[in-house]
Amino acid sequence: MKKAEFQILVYGPGIGNAKVSLNYKGVTLNQAVKVENPNYVFLYVNVSKNAKAGIVPITFTDGTEKFTYNYPLKSRTDNSGALGFNASDVLYLITPDRFVNGNVQNDNWDSVLVNRKSPNARHGGDYEGVKQKLDYMKDLGITTVWLNPIQENKMRGGSYHGYAITDFYQSDPRFGSNEEFKALTKATHDKGMKMVMDMVLNHCGSSHWWMKDLPAKNWINNDGVFLQTNHATVSVMDVHASQTERNTFLNGWFTRGMPDLNQKNPHLATYLIQNSIWWIEYARIDGIRQDTYSYMDFDFLARWNKEVYDEYPDFNIVGETWYNKKTSPAWWQANSVLNKKNPFLKTPMDFSLTFAMQKAFDGETDNGYLGDLFEDIAQDFVYADPYNVLTFLDNHDLGRFSRKEDKDLKRYKQGLAFLLTMRGIPQIYYGTEVLMVGTKEDGDGRLRVDFPGGWPDDKKDEFTPAGRSDKQNEAWDYLRKLLQWRKTSTAINSGKMIHYAPKDGVYVFARIKDDKTVLVVINSSLTDKELKLDRFSDVITGYSSGKDVISSKEIALKQSISIPAKGQYILDLSK
Structure with missing residues (x-):
């Protein structure tokens, strides 16, 4: 090293x-x-x-x-992996316990039994299941697999989600062994795809082996005594925050079952940093998503990022920077002008844009909420690198983007069209392609439901066209076409963005790379719109037409174009 x-x-x-x-x-x-x-x-x-x-x-x-x-x-012999990821990639987020049960022999362990009737119990998904569906993901157009935490969670309740780690160096045997995870990563690479590992350095599980005999009293925050965090995430950068509030946020625990680790202890800090580097070197993963990012000691996180990047310059780390306003995640990004110290984090999560997207394409009003999207994107000046942020419609902690009350696919199509052409690194939550639904009020376990067809006794298999409804197949095909095209578009993968304030319910933006231009037009109105093109002359001059990515329809760029109600065009322009 x-x-x-x-x-x-x-x-x-x-x-x-x-x-x-x-x-x-x-x-x-x-x-x-x-x-x-x-x-x-x-x-x-x-x-x-x-x-x-x-x-x-x-x-x-x-x-x-x-x-x-x-x-x-040991010698360093494997130079594969550790590739990082960027805006040319699309991440597919999987809760392994709920995806596919490829090996029923590893379902039950430590007296915790599989119980698929309970949304909060173990259901049996594993590495073998993920491996079996790599071709499915590749065919869909996914480039990068992201697994929720896979390390050992030897908790009495089972901790299916993976966020209560009891041994940082061991894979949870209900998913498979360390060697099986390494083999899964290699299989992913062999398919031309990448692997991202979800990590948790903020806390451990209460059943972690060291909890019975701590190395030091300050190994756990608040001297090992439970103190509930106040979740005051902005307190770390708030110039008006009281020290007591900031301390309660940083030193408090999520739950009694998740003791809060004290990264200010120098031996623990080194242990955690070294553990991350060990997983990269051992399994050759390509990226890390770091959970509860802002809850940890700032200096530790800066050091962790820097040491990982020193060893693996191409690597990428996503920090879970969960804030309502984008100034706060921007504060965490490397080289931020908002922060006097360098956080060294390449990729914060843009929750602000997510919350805007979740309502922007609603059909209740004639003009939708596209203005909120525009204003949010217009604030990108706060980011040191707005093209290197994680964008997403939903994830394992949020209500799913698809809703039971959606009568058609108009909202779905507009949301994905926007996500997959907008600046940033997009993430798709497993099941989005088959219109999985679930609200936060239903409970987290119902946001992370089993993928139908992933278990031997499932009555239908939504991994296959025959197992999906007509509406699901239309959604799947739409997403596949977008994702497969996205791989080939340099304008989307690495181009700059120019956008125009929404007018009459229509939002227009362009992605431009050298002589390649993609023009995106989204109509949130309940009626068809005739869009005059003279306003967009600085991005379309020299182009005669555009081919719509989904319909393959060639549209002449004359004086105006007609946009269907609640419709969209993604136009690959040609001269």
Whole structure:
């Protein structure tokens, strides 16, 4: 690795009282750090460039007692993966427990049984299931698979969602082994796709092995005593925030089942950073989405980002920056002009745009809410890099974009047309393509329902055209056509954006890269509109027509074009 020093956490009865030594060419023990709990010692080891792979004997001596632990030093042999992702990609977010049960043999573990009747229990989805559907995802047009946390959640309730980790170095066996996750990542790469791993460094599960015998009292925030966070996410950048409110936010726990980790403890900070780098190196993942991003210590996060990027310059990290206003996620982005310190985060999440999109295409009014979209995008000057933000219509924590009351696909089509042509890196939540529905009021478990056809006893298989309704197939085909075209469009993948204030219920914007231009026209009105084109001369001059991506209809760019009610055009312009 580029960084020569690494940490080894050693745990055992009275191990902190032992004298530690190692004898291996090119490897030296810099420090053996004792902490307040004598059952721990933290070794900081230096590996020189001329060190060879092999077994490093580490000897522990305490009086007359002596034993040697053989620590494996491994070669770096796999140069695949760690590719990062960008605006040319589309991420497909999966809750693994709810996607496909490819191996029923690993369903039950630690006395926690599968119960598909309960929305909050384990349902049995796993790596094998994801692997079986890689071709399905590729055919849809997905470039990047993003899995909700896959590390061990040995919690009494099962913790199907994965956010209560009990061992940061182990895969949850109900999904599969570490080796099976590594194999899944390789299979994803072999299909020409990428893998993103959801990580949680803010907290652990209350059943984590160290909770019974903490290395130090300050390993857990609030000295290990439960304190409910106030969720005051803006307090970290609020110049008027009281210190007590900020402390309660940062040091408070999500729930009693999720003890809040203290990243200001230097040994824990190093442990967590090293763990992230280990997963990248071991499994060759291409990106990380970091949960509850703003709840952690700022200096730790900046250091974590920097150390990961130092090792893997092409890598990308998405931070869950959940705010109503976009100034706050912009504060977290690398090189932000709003922040006196550099956060080093490449990709914040644009929740502000999500909330605008969720109502922008509603059909209750003649003009919709496209003005809200325009105004939100017009605030992009707050971002250091507005093209490197994550955009999404919904996710595992929000009500699904598709709604039971939607009588047709007009809102669905406009939402996806906007998402997949707008600036940023788009994410699709699994099941969007088959019109899955669910509201936040139904409970999180019902936002993360099983994909029909993913279990052997399912009565219908919505992974196949035959198992879907006509409306679902129309939605699936529409999304597929958009996604497959998007892969080929340099204007969308890496072009700049120019937009025009909505007028008469019609929003127009262009994506431009060299001699390639895509013109997007969205009509939120309940009536057809005749759109005069002279207003858009600075982006369409020199072009004679545009081919609509969905219908393949060629539309002449003369004095005006007609836009259907609640319709849209994505026009690939030609001269």
